[in-house]
Amino acid sequence: MQRKAIIGILALALAAPMALAAEKSPWLHIKVIEGGEGGETVRVNIPLSLAEAVLPLVEIEMFHHGKLDLSELINEVGDMEIDIRGILEAVRKTGDAELVNIQGDDQTVRVTKSGDFLVVKVTDKGGKETVDVRLPLKVVDALISGEEDELDLIAGVRALGESGGGDLVTVQDGDESVRIWVDYKNSME
């Protein structure tokens, strides 16, 4: 009896850290439902640790050491100088507020600050198509933490993992939908 109890305690002691490690590891999930006849459903589950490990070692054109070089893109835009860091700093200092509201002929775009999140909502006039983006400000900070003309994707991924999870992007267009979110489960179920 005593032996069984010792084995049980040992098993728990070994299993608990593994279970906790699995629980705490953030995963990025993407679900795309393509509507209509013959439409496919695509599900992707990627551990953020994998992205964090691989991104620094991928070198493709504008992407080096996990950083996306935007200088070429900025040059193409022209001489217009936009102080993204300054804008974000100002946004952080303001309370919850609507920052942008564009009422177009066929759609509405709203950008708001809600708590620690930057929320973008695009709705078409018929209400058929909606796009919701909910980005933690910490992730935005991390993305622009490097040099002026680059996005630090590794820092962004790390910040995303520390942000506690939740929906990042949801798109609904009739019977088609896209959802991108982070949580601590290794599957969608």
Next chain:
Amino acid sequence: MSSRGRLILGIVLGSLFVATTSVVAYTAASFHLTGTIAVEVMERDGNHISLKLPAAVVPVVLSLVPDKCLREAAREMQPWWPAARAAIQEIVNLPETTFVEVEGDDEHVRVGIRDGHFFVMVDSEDESIHISFPTGILKSVLKKLEGVNPELQTAHPRTLHSSYHNDPSI
């Protein structure tokens, strides 16, 4: 042949057998590969192919592949090597999961990890193809390729340019 001759021949053949099996067993054991490589193809018209091999044969099979072929493969993979190595080291430690699943009207594709095995399953109206192998094989292949091409161990990511940017006609 005299009884003494038969005895010597027996000892020599026995020693050769023990030496050969020991080398094979040592090679297999040194990679600690357990599990099964399974390939199953089921066609709707009734054809059924099923292949199951112990993963321990992989190091032995790899040792039979000419180094020249492995060096060529390693050379082609070199730009992606650091990323591939990092990805494999992460993947072998992941819990069970389905990385990608595509579900259509007439086809269902799944890629993931289950019971320490990497799997690819394609089920369509015409056939089902299921392939699985222990994730440890990836490390074993990695080790072998680095063995024949030591440069890979210190390989740095090399910038890759797409054909779009290299094509002067665009």
